Amino acid sequence: MYVYDQYDQQLLNERVTQFKGQMARYLEGKIAEDEFLPLRLQNGIYVQRYAPMLRVAIPYGQLNSDQMRALAKVARDYDKGYAHFSTRQNVQFNWPALEQCPDILADLAEVQMHAVQTSGNCIRNTTTDEYAGVIAEEVVDPRPYCEIIRQWSTFHPEFAFLPRKFKIAVNAVPGEDRAAIAMHDIGLNIIKNDAGEVGYRVLVGGGLGRTPILGTEICDFLPEQHLLTYLDAIIRVYNQFGRRDNKYKARIKILVKALGIERMRELVEEEWNRIKDGEGQLTQAELARVKQHFVDPSYEDLTDEPETLISAKAENKGFARWLSRNVRAHKKPGYAVVTLTLKQIGTPPGDVTAEQMDQIAELSDEFSFGELRSTHQQNLVLPDVEQRELFNVWQKAKVLGLATPTLGLLTNMICCPGGDFCALANAKSIPVAEAIQARFDNLDYLYDLGELDLNISGCMNACGHHHIGHIGVLGVDKKGEEFYQVSLGGNSGGNAGDTSASVGKILGPSFARDKMPDVVATILDFYVANRHEGETFLEAYRRIGHDSYKGAVYGKAD
Secondary structure, eight states, X not given: OOOOOHHHHHHHHHHHHHHHHXXXXXXXXXXXXXXXXXXXXXXXXXXXXXXXXXXXXXXXXXXXXXXXXXXXXXXXHHSSSEEEXXXXXXXXXXXXXXXXXXXXXXXXXTTTOOOTTSSSSSXXXXXXXXXXXXXXXXXXXXXXXXXXXXXXXXXXXXXXXXXXXXXXXXXXXXXOOTTOGGGSSEEEEEEEOTTOOEEEEEEESOBOTTSOBOOEEEEEEEEGGGHHHHHHHHHHHHHHHSOOSOGGGOSHHHHHHHHOHHHHHHHHHHHHHHHTTSTXXXXXXXXXXXXXXXXXXXXXOOOSSOHHHHHHHHHOHHHHHHHHHHEXXXXXXXXXXXXXXXXXXXXXXXXXEHHHHHHHHHHHXXXXXXXXXXXXXXXXXXXXXXXXXXXXXXXXXHHXXXXXXXXXXXXXXXXXXXXXXXXXXSSOXXXXXXHXXXXXXXXXXXXXXXXXXXXXXXXXXXXXXXXXXXXXXXXXXXXXXXXXXXXXXXXXXXXXXXXXXXXXXXXXXXXXXXGHHHHHHHHHHHHHHHOOTTOOHHHHHHHHOHHXXXXXXXXXXX
């Protein structure tokens, strides 16, 4: 993974010192609230319902065991003993004292972690596939490109105060898209043309929130060296023409919709033609410099399916189930990619205790070269596990509550912190998630249902990505009471932004919280009764149609 040089570290240390002084002056009343707001936001601090929330960056989801231990220490020393992994591969602390946040950032800087630009109207954390670099299917390893974008966007003087927040995601796997690039302000799909040259298919104007929109293709093949100049051109156009009078209409998706993609492309091309041959080009020397940080670890020469694995799988049904759901193929024979699921019943999705984080760091050191990944589904990944060690990993993960064999199934749901923490939320998300998890705590049933994404958000900001859940749940306020709106048919995208990516359609009137498990059960019963053999929930929904599901839930069809 990328390791800071002395200049990186100096820049980070200076930022910590600068913010410490800003915080001291604010607490002394020398900086007004409205002046302090952008300062705390661009250092990752929100003011939540009961306490500040500190969001720490995990660039493109990659961290090491020392960094995980540092996060555990923050949870233990400054918070209530746990942390929350978010859908954008970052980690959040929900209970730090405001005045202690500079000390937290100083501690994190010692392990090359920070909260720079994790909120505010700037370019946020660039995200990618949690399996990047360890699977055979990818065109190239996208992490060096993400790191280049991170370095380019961090403290970029022109983009520190954009009309609204800005998110970039990168995918490099044909036919799959775990980065959900169609739902980002800019989505990059790394591809090769017929000549075998690396380039990018560029989408622009995607996003969730109050107005969910799928990104539109603005460039079908951008040559590799023009990555930063083209991004620069897009964001310059947005910075110039994006609305600043209404924050609900300030995202680039609104600009693209207002202008139309043809006019947007014209403006971008005009700006790009001015700068594309300048100093902003990505040289092969710079790409090689960054790529040297992402070389393979010291893999052994092993073979797939060792005898110990075959026998353990045959003798233990629980282990076999875990292998089938939480373990996937690695590019190197004899290795595997393991997902540790943060979805134990009774624990909010994405939450992990300080003790668990310390033990996860130990697992990483013992079994995965000290490396970890965070995922969009609020889980963690050990990217390089020897297949002969999988049974040991499973046993240790099971003791920690991190081996629920439900990856990709109903109860591996995404859930934002909701009204239990967030001041923006209309309703609580966590109790709904817990009630659904408890209701469907039957592995045989879950396995029979098959692939199914259920996402829960406490408000229209869509931190729980409810718009792109096969089943989406949105908390709404009805005259001061919490209700929940259900949508069906959302999908983050299978083919890197093509028509398989979809925004869910609202089913109908909202439901009281205590009705939600029954509503989900009705939807699932209808699916099971009407599916074709081998048909997934999403496939069945698209074939059967929205109105039929609506009729099953409400007792009639439109």
